[in-house]
Amino acid sequence: MSYETVIGIEVHVQLSTRSKMFCGCRADVFGAAPNTLVCPVCLGLPGALPRINRQALRYGTMVALALNCRIAPYTRFYRKNYHYPDLVKGYQITMYDEPLGQHGFVDLDLGGLPRRICIERVHLEEDTGKSMHAPGRTLLDFNRSGVPLVEIVTAPDFRSLEEVQAYAQELQQLVRYLQVSSGDMEKGALRFEINVSLRPAGSDELGVKVELKNLNSLRALQRALQYEIARQQSALEAGQPLRQETCGWDEEREETFVQRSKEASSDYRYFPDPDLPPLRPAPEWVAELWAALPELPWQRRARFVAEYDLRPYDAALLTEDRAVADYFEKAAALAADPQMPGPISPQTLAHWITGELFCLLKESGQDIAQTPLRPALLVELVALVQRGAINASVAKELLPEILERGGSPRRLVQERGLARISSREQLASLVAQALAAHPQVVDEYLGAKEAALQFLIGQVMQASRGRADPHLLHELLRDQLETLRQVRSRSRPVQDGHR
Ligand SMILES: [Zn+2]
Secondary structure, three states: OOEEEEEEEEEEEEEOOOOOOOOOOEOOOOOOOOOOOOOOOOOOOOOOOOOHHHHHHHHHHHHHHHHEEEEEEOOOOEEEEOOOOOOOOOHHHHHHHOOOEEEEEEEEOOOOEEEEEEEEEEEEOOOOEEEEEEOEEEEEEOOOOOEEEEEOOOOOOOOHHHHHHHHHHHHOOOOOOHOOOOOOOOOOOEEEEEEEEEEEOOOOOOOEEEEEEEEOHHHHHHHHHHHHHHHHHHHOOOOOOOOEEEEEEOOOOOOEEEEEEOOHHHHHHHOOOOOOEEOOHHHHHHHHHHHOOOOOHHHHHHHHHHHOOOOOOHHHHHHHOOOHHHHHHHHHHHOOOOOOOOOOHHHHHHHHHHHHHHHHHHHOOOOOOOOOHHHHHHHHHHHHHHHHOHHHHHHHHHHHHHHHHHOOOHHHHHHHHHOOEHHHHHHHHHHHHHHOOOHHHHHHHHHHHHHHHHHHHHHHHHHOOEOHHHHHHHHHHHHHHHHHHHHHHHHHHHHHHOO
């Protein structure tokens, strides 16, 4: 029997507000000493009164709007009651079933095939503290207690791992584009909880679902899901019943493990928080936020394809990070300037940025927005290659230096004499020297070994410090070798006659 996988996703996004959800404690410090970012409110001391963080409300609403949700005219906070050591108050404040936004959607692009995922709701809540388990004891840190989170819940619309990955990447880009969160999974700023169930293909009923948690990288998410789908499938095939439970992911053993069997929501005894006022977002306020939304990742991607005629793959690479997309657009605008000695196409720029530049940035760990290689310098360098003033290999050699220290490529080329050698005489003498220095390789070539040509080209390139005009070099090398061949074939019969 074949099975269909049904997946729904809940994501908790840690908002990058300065202060916490209901108090003035800092929420933007990562790695502070334990229990130093706390106050009576986030420690749940008796009599302390929470106040709503306006910025968190703005951020949450921006996320809901970007995901095409309808913003609720009325929303409020509830208390979700449960007992756990890291939950000091004995309840968590959350919006429960009166969320900020509902009925949204996001369109995924799976290799050109569109796929719409429904967003059921977007709501705000507060984070809990953190338990650290040491042998024989548990340590508690409440710095994270009360940090604002926005929770995004999808319908069970996903049918494959590829869809889940596309969604995870899309959300990560979205919160970064909106600048409402760092989106760093490793630091817990983006936490995925995935509900997975299998059902016989063609069935409308949902199977028993298992919830996966503790997925702190896109890779962990992928591996855990692969593992869980395979586990459920073999259980179903063997006729073993599945239980509704919450599982964690063991990164080292690469398997899921049961954390607890799932509570029903009635176990939480939700009720409206009497300390917090209900909210009625003013339509003008919502309209203002809507108007102020930046261009979203998927919109920018589509525009890059339409406006710059880029391949979808390159557009996706360039828009993954807002700073990279900005960089590319600045460079493209400069390259299109009629004053520029060009012309440089957007595709050529995309090629340099996603190729050489990405590689160097990754190696050096530099941030593209901070590097001394400003878009104008990159355009200047590419223009030199484009005009044939230098070889691409010379440009590639200069790139790391300019990335590190800046400086005009044109000036560096002049100062170091790196301009391309296009003079026939100069190049012909370099070729002659190379041939004289490697008679054996010449013999090999004349003995019909084409590969020997590459070696000779390399020799001349090295001697010219990468400056030889490649086309001219090729031509001259062939000419001189041909001349040698003729000379030898004329002299050979004479030698034979002597024998
Ligand atoms: Zn506090």
